[in-house]
Amino acid sequence: DTEVTQTPKHLVMGMTNKKSLKCEQHMGHRAMYWYKQKAKKPPELMFVYSYEKLSINESVPSRFSPECPNSSLLNLHLHALQPEDSALYLCASIGRGVRNTEAFFGQGTRLTVV
Amino acid sequence: KNEVEQSPQNLTAQEGEFITINCSYSVGISALHWLQQHPGGGIVSLFMLSSGKKKHGRLIATINIQEKHSSLHITASHPRDSAVYICAVDNTDKLIFGTGTRLQVFP
Numbered sequence: 001d002t003e004v005t006q007t008p009k010h011l012v013m014g015m016t017n018k019k020s021l022k023c024e025q026h027m028g029h030r031a032m033y034w035y036k037q038k039a040k041k042p043p044e045l046m047f048v049y050s051y052e053k054l055s056i057n058e059s060v061p062s063r064f065s066p067e068c069p070n071s072s073l074l075n076l077h078l079h080a081l082q083p084e085d086s087a088l089y090l091c092a093s094i095g096r097g098v099r100n101t102e103a104f105f106g107q108g109t110r111l112t113v114v
Numbered sequence: 115k116n117e118v119e120q121s122p123q124n125l126t127a128q129e130g131e132f133i134t135i136n137c138s139y140s141v142g143i144s145a146l147h148w149l150q151q152h153p154g155g156g157i158v159s160l161f162m163l164s165s166g167k168k169k170h171g172r173l174i175a176t177i178n179i180q181e182k183h184s185s186l187h188i189t190a191s192h193p194r195d196s197a198v199y200i201c202a203v204d205n206t207d208k209l210i211f212g213t214g215t216r217l218q219v220f221p
Binding site: 031033044045056090092105108 | 147156
C-alpha cells in the first residue's frame with residue numbers, strides 16, 4: 001500500500017466550528033507532514049512529526065492543533081478558523097531509510113471557512 | 115530570495131516539443147524531489163534524486179550536486195503533461211518547495 005489517504009476531501013466550516021482533518025499511511029514512514037496551499041502558490045509547511053513526536057511547528061496559529069495518535073495516523077484539529085484559512089491542506093509522508101526517501105502525498109482536503 | 119528557485123514560472127508548448135524545467139537551490143540537501151500537481155490538488159512524486167540522472171518513460175531528471183541545480187526534461191510532450199511541476203528539496207526534516215512551473219501543452 002503506497003498511499004496517503006486524507007479525509008474528508010472537501011470541508012466547509014463556520015468560524016465557530018470545530019472540525020478535524022485526518023491523514024493515514026501504512027508504509028511504515030516515520031516522518032509525516034501537514035502543508036497548507038493557497039491557490040497558485042507552492043505548499044507551505046505547517047508541521048512535521050518525526051517518530052510520532054512534533055519536531056517542527058512553523059509558527060502556525062494555535063487554532064490549528066496537530067496530533068499523531070500512532071505511526072500511521074496524523075490529525076489536524078481546527079477551531080475558530082478565519083476565512084483566510086481557506087486553502088488546500090495536504091498531508092505527506094517520507095520514509096527515512098537509506099533507500100526510501102520518496103515522498104508520498106495525499107489528495108488533500110479543500111477547506112472553506114465561511 | 116527563495117531557497118529553491120524554479121524557472122520558468124510558466125511554460126507553453128506544442129504537442130511533441132522537448133521541455134526543460136530548471137531548479138536551483140541554496141541549502142544543503144539529502145535529496146531532491148520532482149513533483150507533479152494537477153488541477154484539483156493531488157501531488158504525485160515523479161522522481162527522487164540524490165545524484166546523477168533518472169529516467170521514467172518520457173521524463174528525465176538530472177541533478178548536479180556541486181552546482182546545486184536540477185533539471186526535469188519531458189520528451190515528446192503531450193497535452194496530458196499539462197500540470198504544475200514542483201521541485202522540492204529535502205533539508206534535514208523538511209521539504210522546501212520551489213514556486214512551481216505551470217506547463218500547458220497544446221495539441
